Amino acid sequence: MKTIRLSVKxxxxxxxxxxTGLVQDAVTKSGVKxxxxxxxxxxxxxxxxxxxxxxxxxxxxxxxxxxxxxxxxDGYRHMEGNSAAHLKSSMIGFSEQVIxxxxxxMLGTWQGIYFCEYDGARSRKVLLKIMEG
Ligand code: ZN
Numbered sequence: 664m665k666t667i668r669l670s671v672k673x674x675x676x677x678x679x680x681x682x683t684g685l686v687q688d689a690v691t692k693s694g695v696k697x698x699x700x701x702x703x704x705x706x707x708x709x710x711x712x713x714x715x716x717x718x719x720x721x722x723x724x725x726x727x728x729x730x731x732x733x734x735x736x737d738g739y740r741h742m743e744g745n746s747a748a749h750l751k752s753s754m755i756g757f758s759e760q761v762i763x764x765x766x767x768x769m770l771g772t773w774q775g776i777y778f779c780e781y782d783g784a785r786s787r788k789v790l791l792k793i794m795e796g
Pocket of ligand 1: 744
C-alpha cells in the first residue's frame, strides 16, 4: 500500500484541526477492511493527537494550557523565533496509530484525530500508511 499524502491548511497560529473525516475517507478509499492506520506529521512545528471531539471547549482548554506550559517568549536562543512550537510538537508527538475494523477507524465514541498547528497559519502535510492485517 502506497503512502497517502493529505493536505491540511491551518488558519491560526495555534490550532487543533479535526482530521478524523479526512483519515476515514482515506481508509475507505484504500479498501482495507481490517488493519492499522498510521498517521504521521512530517513537520517540526506541528503534531497529531487523539482527544475529545464532542465538546469544542476541550480543544480550547487544551490549546490554552499548552500555551501556558510552553510560552511563546521565554528567552529562547533559536534564531527562527519559534522554539515554543518545536517544543510543543515533540511533547504532543508526530504520529498516532488507529486500528481499522470493518473498514472503520476504531476510535472511541468521543475521540477524534487532531492535527495540531503550533506555528501557523500554513499549508501542511499529513502522511498515512494503511496496512492490512
Ligand atoms: Zn524553528
